[in-house]
Amino acid sequence: MSSNTVEHNRRRHDFSGVESIWLFGYGSLIYKVDFPYLEQKPASIQGWTRRFWQGSHDHRGTPEAPGRVVTLIEQPGATCKGMAYRVSPNVFEHLDVREKNGYLRFTTTLTFDDGSEAEGLVYIATEDNEAFLGRAPDAAIARQIATATGPSGANSEYLLRLADSLRALGAECTHTFSVEACLKADA
Template sequence: MPANTIEHNRSRFNFDGIEAIWLFGYGSLIYKVDFPFLEQRPAAIRGWARRFWQGSHDHRGTPEAPGRVVTLIEQPDAVCKGVAYRVSPNVFEYLDVREKNGYLRFSTTMTFDDGSHAEGLVYIATEDNEAFLGEAPEADIARQIALATGPSGPNSEYLLRLADSLRQLGDDCSHTFAIEACLRAEERLPR
């Protein structure tokens, strides 16, 4: 799968007759909400774990020195907390470009804090895309994040903002928090 997934995503879903659809955000879509939405609610999806296994060549790194951003990895007992946005389908014209570096839209069932459910879409970078970096020790991931910078800014900013956002959601993402601790130790950042 090529890293640029814009056209592939645009052929995956037909939005004819749909006025609004839910979108689940678990990474930068939690804190960088630069798109219009009709409603926003905390939500979770089951069977997926957040991992810093996707390379960022276009936002938080460069082709020569990619950063690391989150994707979802199937894990049967996992619960991934995030934020669901009810959006107009035309928002995907922008989001498909923003999430073009290996991410594909998939259907998912979201569970809201009140226990209700809704079907929606989520962007996931699967291991068959060119930008997928895969598993690595958390200290190594933190080191790569500490060194990477791209057009959207330092990769460390992405990690720190995500960790803060997850705490505000009440999520205990041990993977994200372990990498954050390694980064803070590496850069001697205050907690």
């Protein structure tokens, strides 16, 4: 699959008659909220874990020197904590472009901190997209992140802001915190 998923996502969901929908953010959507929302609250999804396995050729790196950003990988029993936003469907005009580098919209069940649930959407970059980099040792991921920079800034800023945001949410993410520790150890 092409890494540019804008048109694919626009054909993927029909928002006819929908006034609002929940969106789950687990990466930069936690801390870089450059879209209007109607409501925001912490949430989690089950069966997924956050990994720095997606290449960023358009935001935190370049085609010649891609950065690494997070995607979700299926893992039975895992819980991924993040932030949920109730948004108007027109927000996806912007988000589909922002998340175009290999991310597809999927439907998921969100569990809010009070135990209530709702159906929503989440962007996931699956391994069949051209920008998927896959598994690597945390230290190697940190080295790649340390040297990558793109139009949205240094890849290290993405990692550090995400780690800080996860701590503020009270989220445990061993992988993110390990990559962060490797980055800081090499600094």
